[in-house]
Every structure is written in structure tokens, then in C-alpha cells.
Amino acid sequence: MLYREAGQFKTNYVDDQAVFPIRQDRIGIAVILAVAFVGIPLFGSDFFISAVMVPLLVFSLAAIGLNILTGYTGLLSLGTGGFMGVGAFACYKLTTIFPDVNIIIWILVSGFFSCGIGILFGLPSLRIKGFYLAVATLSAQFFLDWAFVRIPWLVNNNTSGAIEVPSRYLFGMPITGPMAQPEVRYLVVLSIVALLTLIASNLVHGRIGRSWMAVRDMDLAAELIGIRLYRTKLLAFAVSSYYCGVAGALMVFLWYGSAEPAVFGIDQSFFILFMVIIGGLGSLVGSFFGAALIYGMPIILKAIVGLVGLQISPATVEHLTFMAVGGLIILFLIIEPAGLARLWQVGKQKLRVWPFPY
Amino acid sequence: MRAPDDSLKTRIGDVLLAVEDVSLAFGGVKAINGVSFDIRQGEIRAIIGPNGAGKTSMLNVINGFYHPQQGRITFKGKTRSRMRPHEAASGGIARTFQNVALFRGMSALDNIMAGRTLKMNVNFFWQMFRRGPAMREEIEHRRFVEEIIDFLKIQDIRRTPVGRLPYGLQKRVELGRALAMEPELLLLDEPMAGMNLEEKEDMSRYILDVNEYYGTTIALIEHDMGVVMDLSDRVVVLDHGEKIADGTPDEVKRNQAVIDAYLGVAH
Structure with missing residues (x-):
């Protein structure tokens, strides 16, 4: 009833080409943004903000990055963890070499380092596709893994071999390091993620996004209408790794506080890939859904176990949630192989014609 | 887009694209063997021939997917030994595929x-x-x-x-x-394949309209002889990678080599 576009006529192409052509969608987005920017910082508990929301946003951003490459351009990558690591280490080096420059600038700049590495390892994509490309990006993952552990210069020769996040301030408020308030960190992460999501949305809805999808769906025909394959693919690698790099920097500086190279391992790559597949290939909103499901599910399951008051050891709970999450993933993939984003679309379509079936 | 031009006399102009002595082989298989023909500005040019005659390979040579071992391609006055897909696209060659290649x-x-x-x-x-x-x-x-x-x-x-x-x-x-x-030159690879009569009629109408209103030069491959004979200004016939006939639909229809290629010869 409420979700009905009847009577909303488009009289010009600007309105018709809008990302959210339906008024209810625009209201929905405004509400979500209001809750995210005002509601959660005001009413959310510290645990909820720093252990649920911040990671969720970081993973969403990484998932958007991988989705641009794998979902929109059809290039399978297993190097996400490595690219995130490049962002994190670049940010650490930058902020220790130039401590006076604001950390937010360095977080955004560190993405460009990851971008460069991404383009470099994206070069094989001009020749190989599919699983073979996945193996080529795997080499990026292993090489970067090796570099993070073996080059002590990257962590300023720390004995721990880990990134130790220094305190950095914005308008006199600590936003990184041990003194930073969860709300402040959350708002910084949220602003960056919101901004980058907006940019991603703009890109995929325009000429560039169409070129990416054209390459994904039929590269021969794309070449024929004048899309240059190598430029398009490398641009996808560049943008994708930029997003992953920024996500990596956010992860270490605004969530973990310190990080060993191991967090950028192959596990992380698969973790993000699962989010993209479950959320929906080629969908930005799906990236958020995927991150929420894969990261949020274990938290919810653990909370349920706690609520029921079962006397089980934490280790068993851990194992049980692993099993349950695995089962749920399989279940979701059987129900909707195209991911949660498709489920969301179908739901909206049903809502539009409700109470009639079609 | 250009303004509609109805006068049939002025419709067909100079040579827009010419292939000369093009040969293409995949290993030992000769797909095209020394074929030459031209496409004039504004005309509808049909390429016909039995299965495996090298028609689609010819289109692939024209828009740069295949690189012929021998021969020259002259497009808009510029001669080269092979096209590149991007060159073809920016030069104004568009193409549809035998089995739909949409995104x-x-x-x-x-x-x-x-x-x-x-x-x-x-x-x-x-x-x-x-x-x-x-x-x-x-x-x-x-x-x-x-x-x-x-x-x-x-x-x-x-x-x-x-x-x-x-x-x-x-x-x-x-x-x-x-x-x-x-496009200046539109290559259609079997635009009517798998269509029923009504759809074929619609498609024929679109092809004629595109040619007439936009003045687009069209080269089409088609197996439906009725369509080919009705639509095209000139027809080139390929068989086993070689050109066996070239001319107006009527000339081609009477050509003994064409009849033999389609119906077979008594040995």
C-alpha cells in the first residue's frame, strides 16, 4: 500500500535516470541515513557501535570494492585481503612519516597505493579470464602476504611486526588510537563509507558502469561497440583496489587499533568474496547485505545462545556458530543463487503490487 | 543522423569498403581464399552461401576480430592489411551477431x-x-x-x-x-535466423527503413533467399571460402555456379 509508485510520473530524463526514481525509496534512504548518522551514535551501546557497526561498515566497503571487480566487471579476484593490507600499511607509513597531516586524508590517500598495486596485478586480466585469473590474483595475495611479513620497514621495524596505530586527532578529538571514543570512530567510518558508496553508485549508473557490465556480459560485443577492454578492466581493478585499500586502512586504524599481517591473509579474501556472492554479484546494496549476513550472523547466534542461558563453553559456541553460519549460507544460496540483493528486489516487487500477486 | 533521402538514383554512392584478395586460414583450414568485393555507400549488400562458406569469417575480418594472412581492406579510402576492433568501431562499423550477443x-x-x-x-x-x-x-x-x-x-x-x-x-x-x-556501415549476421514470417517481415521493414531514412550502408548475411532477393541491391556468393558470383539478385539467381553450389552437381 505504502510502497506504490502510482501517480509518480517522470516528465524529464533527469528524473527518470535517477538512482532512486521512486519517492518511497528516497524517503527510505533518508531514514536509513538519519538512523545511521544520528540514531546509532546517540542510542547505540559502545559494544554495538565498536564491535558491530564499525566492522560491518568496513566489510561493506571492502565488499563494494570486490563487487566492482567481480560483480560488475566479471573478473574473479582472490587478492582482496592483500589489497586491503596495502592500504593499511600505506596509511601506517604515511602517518608515521608525516604525522602532521590529518589521518583521514592519509586513509583516503592510502587507497591510491592499493590502487597502483591492483593495476599491476590486474595486468594479466588482459590475457586470461575466469578461474585462471583467480589464480593469478591469488599470486598477488601470496606475494603481498609475504611482503607484509618479510619487510620490517613496512612496520617501522617494530619488534612485534605489527601495525601499532598511533593517536591522531581531528579538531582536537582523538579519532584513532586507544583514546578514541567509539562514537567518533564510528562517525568517521560511516562518513567515508557513505561518501565512497555514493561515488560507486554514481560510477556504476553511468557510462563507466555500463562499460564494466558490458565487459562482464559479452566482452566480444563490448569491444565491437568501441569499449577498450584493457582500459575498462584496468579501471575496474584500480577502483576496486582503491576501495579495498581504504577498507583495509579503516579496518586497522578505526577498528582493530593494531594489526598483524595475518589479518590480510587469504582467509580475509575468501571472507569478502563470500559476502559478495551471498549479497549479490553486481549490486551495491547486496554488498551491505552480504557483510551484514556473514559478519552479523555469528554475533546474533552467539547472542541467542547467551539469551537462552545454555551452559556451553565459549569454544563450543564458536564451533556451533561456524556450523550454523555454514548451513545458513548453503540455505540462502539454494533459495536465491543470485544473492540477497535479488531477494530484496523480489520483495520490493511483491510489495509494489500487494495485495495482488502480480 | 542524416535527413531522409528518398531518391533511389542518388542512394548508392562510391565504394565505402573494399576487400581485396583476402585469405584467412585457421591452421590448415582455409576459411577464406582470395576473396575480393566491395560495398558501396548507401546500398544493401548481401553475402550468401552454403554453410561453412566463410560468410561470418568475412564479417569478422571486416570488423577486426580475425586477422587475414593476406589481402587488403580499404575502408573510407584508407587501405590496411587488417582492421582492429576499436578502429572499426570508431570508424563507424557496427555489427549484430548470428546468435544474439547482448549484455x-x-x-x-x-x-x-x-x-x-x-x-x-x-x-x-x-x-x-x-x-x-x-x-x-x-x-x-x-x-x-x-x-x-x-x-x-x-x-x-x-x-x-x-x-x-x-x-x-x-x-x-x-x-x-x-x-x-x-554507423556508416552496418553488418548484420543472419538478422532473420529463427524468426517466424511475421517477425521476418518486421525485421525486413526495419532494415529497409534504416537504409532509407538514415542512409546507412548495410551488409547482411542471410539464408532466407526470399529476403535476400527482395532486400538487397547486390549479392556476393561465397562457397568453400571462394567467391563464386557477384552481382544483382537476378544475375546471381541465374548463375550456374551458384545453382550448383546450392543444389549440388551431378558427377
């Missing part, structure tokens, strides 16, 4: 919009914000694409992902995507 995950509108890619050049910076020049360009091209959508009468399916469309409509969207490039 399946995208809507009909986006597919046709993708055909405008070469005409769009607002840089990455503005694309990030989707405002100012980027939006103006998008709207300008949307307007052009809507004209094509009207022309092909596919208004009601513009938002449908093309993967869900029936075959006949997919063929029409593919034609739309090719038209979006404002």
Missing part, C-alpha cells in the same frame, strides 16, 4: 545506451559525481536512444533485462544497440 544482465535501455559509449567522453572525475557535464551528456544520449527505441517500437520493454526477452525482441534490441553507434 544479458543489463536492461534493453542500458544495452542501447552502451552502444553510445564511443560518443560519450565526460571524464572519470565528473562521472564520480554524476552531475554537471556527466549528467548533461547522459541525458543528451538518453534522448537519442529514446528515438531508436521509438523507431524499433520497444518502448514497453526498455527496463526489462534483455536475458528475459523473447528471441525476436532480443534481435531487435541488438539492432538498436548497433544503430546507437550511428
Whole structure:
């Protein structure tokens, strides 16, 4: 009833080409943004903000990055963890070499380092596709893994071999390091993620996004209408790794506080890939859904176990949630192989014609 | 797009594209063997021949997918030994495929919009914000694409992902995507394959209209002899990679070599 576009006529192409052509969608987005920017910082508990929301946003951003490459351009990558690591280490080096420059600038700049590495390892994509490309990006993952552990210069020769996040301030408020308030960190992460999501949305809805999808769906025909394959693919690698790099920097500086190279391992790559597949290939909103499901599910399951008051050891709970999450993933993939984003679309379509079936 | 031009006399002009002595082999298999022919400005040129005659290979040579071992291709006065896909596209050669090659995950509108890619050049910076020049360009091209959508009468399916469309409509969207490039030379690879009579009639009408209103030169491969004889100005016949006849439909119809190729010869 409420979700009905009847009577909303488009009289010009600007309105018709809008990302959210339906008024209810625009209201929905405004509400979500209001809750995210005002509601959660005001009413959310510290645990909820720093252990649920911040990671969720970081993973969403990484998932958007991988989705641009794998979902929109059809290039399978297993190097996400490595690219995130490049962002994190670049940010650490930058902020220790130039401590006076604001950390937010360095977080955004560190993405460009990851971008460069991404383009470099994206070069094989001009020749190989599919699983073979996945193996080529795997080499990026292993090489970067090796570099993070073996080059002590990257962590300023720390004995721990880990990134130790220094305190950095914005308008006199600590936003990184041990003194930073969860709300402040959350708002910084949220602003960056919101901004980058907006940019991603703009890109995929325009000429560039169409070129990416054209390459994904039929590269021969794309070449024929004048899309240059190598430029398009490398641009996808560049943008994708930029997003992953920024996500990596956010992860270490605004969530973990310190990080060993191991967090950028192959596990992380698969973790993000699962989010993209479950959320929906080629969908930005799906990236958020995927991150929420894969990261949020274990938290919810653990909370349920706690609520029921079962006397089980934490280790068993851990194992049980692993099993349950695995089962749920399989279940979701059987129900909707195209991911949660498709489920969301179908739901909206049903809502539009409700109470009639079609 | 050019203004409609109805006078048949002036319709056909100079040579737009000429292939000379082109040979293409895959290993030991000779797909095309020393074929020469030309396509004149404004005409509808049919390429026919039995299966495996090298017709599609010929189109692939013309738009740069295949690189012939021998021969020259002259397009708009420039002679080269081989085309490159991007060169062909920016030079104004558009193409449809034997088995539809649309971008399946995208809507009909986006597919046709993708055909405008070469005409769009607002840089990455503005694309990030989707405002100012980027939006103006998008709207300008949307307007052009809507004209094509009207022309092909596919208004009601513009938002449908093309993967869900029936075959006949997919063929029409593919034609739309090719038209979006404002081509000078349009290559159609079996535009009527798998269609029923009514769809064939529609498609024939579109081909004639494109040729007539936009003055687009058309080269088509087709197996339906009725269609070929009715539509085309000149026909080139290939068999086993060699040219066996070239001329008006009537001349070709009477040519003994063509009859033998299609019906077989008594040995």
C-alpha cells in the first residue's frame, strides 16, 4: 500500500535516470541515513557501535570494492585481503612519516597505493579470464602476504611486526588510537563509507558502469561497440583496489587499533568474496547485505545462545556458530543463487503490487 | 543522423569498403581464399552461401576480430592489411551477431545506451559525481536512444533485462544497440535466423527503413533467399571460402555456379 509508485510520473530524463526514481525509496534512504548518522551514535551501546557497526561498515566497503571487480566487471579476484593490507600499511607509513597531516586524508590517500598495486596485478586480466585469473590474483595475495611479513620497514621495524596505530586527532578529538571514543570512530567510518558508496553508485549508473557490465556480459560485443577492454578492466581493478585499500586502512586504524599481517591473509579474501556472492554479484546494496549476513550472523547466534542461558563453553559456541553460519549460507544460496540483493528486489516487487500477486 | 533521402538514383554512392584478395586460414583450414568485393555507400549488400562458406569469417575480418594472412581492406579510402576492433568501431562499423550477443544482465535501455559509449567522453572525475557535464551528456544520449527505441517500437520493454526477452525482441534490441553507434556501415549476421514470417517481415521493414531514412550502408548475411532477393541491391556468393558470383539478385539467381553450389552437381 505504502510502497506504490502510482501517480509518480517522470516528465524529464533527469528524473527518470535517477538512482532512486521512486519517492518511497528516497524517503527510505533518508531514514536509513538519519538512523545511521544520528540514531546509532546517540542510542547505540559502545559494544554495538565498536564491535558491530564499525566492522560491518568496513566489510561493506571492502565488499563494494570486490563487487566492482567481480560483480560488475566479471573478473574473479582472490587478492582482496592483500589489497586491503596495502592500504593499511600505506596509511601506517604515511602517518608515521608525516604525522602532521590529518589521518583521514592519509586513509583516503592510502587507497591510491592499493590502487597502483591492483593495476599491476590486474595486468594479466588482459590475457586470461575466469578461474585462471583467480589464480593469478591469488599470486598477488601470496606475494603481498609475504611482503607484509618479510619487510620490517613496512612496520617501522617494530619488534612485534605489527601495525601499532598511533593517536591522531581531528579538531582536537582523538579519532584513532586507544583514546578514541567509539562514537567518533564510528562517525568517521560511516562518513567515508557513505561518501565512497555514493561515488560507486554514481560510477556504476553511468557510462563507466555500463562499460564494466558490458565487459562482464559479452566482452566480444563490448569491444565491437568501441569499449577498450584493457582500459575498462584496468579501471575496474584500480577502483576496486582503491576501495579495498581504504577498507583495509579503516579496518586497522578505526577498528582493530593494531594489526598483524595475518589479518590480510587469504582467509580475509575468501571472507569478502563470500559476502559478495551471498549479497549479490553486481549490486551495491547486496554488498551491505552480504557483510551484514556473514559478519552479523555469528554475533546474533552467539547472542541467542547467551539469551537462552545454555551452559556451553565459549569454544563450543564458536564451533556451533561456524556450523550454523555454514548451513545458513548453503540455505540462502539454494533459495536465491543470485544473492540477497535479488531477494530484496523480489520483495520490493511483491510489495509494489500487494495485495495482488502480480 | 542524416535527413531522409528518398531518391533511389542518388542512394548508392562510391565504394565505402573494399576487400581485396583476402585469405584467412585457421591452421590448415582455409576459411577464406582470395576473396575480393566491395560495398558501396548507401546500398544493401548481401553475402550468401552454403554453410561453412566463410560468410561470418568475412564479417569478422571486416570488423577486426580475425586477422587475414593476406589481402587488403580499404575502408573510407584508407587501405590496411587488417582492421582492429576499436578502429572499426570508431570508424563507424557496427555489427549484430548470428546468435544474439547482448549484455544479458543489463536492461534493453542500458544495452542501447552502451552502444553510445564511443560518443560519450565526460571524464572519470565528473562521472564520480554524476552531475554537471556527466549528467548533461547522459541525458543528451538518453534522448537519442529514446528515438531508436521509438523507431524499433520497444518502448514497453526498455527496463526489462534483455536475458528475459523473447528471441525476436532480443534481435531487435541488438539492432538498436548497433544503430546507437550511428554507423556508416552496418553488418548484420543472419538478422532473420529463427524468426517466424511475421517477425521476418518486421525485421525486413526495419532494415529497409534504416537504409532509407538514415542512409546507412548495410551488409547482411542471410539464408532466407526470399529476403535476400527482395532486400538487397547486390549479392556476393561465397562457397568453400571462394567467391563464386557477384552481382544483382537476378544475375546471381541465374548463375550456374551458384545453382550448383546450392543444389549440388551431378558427377
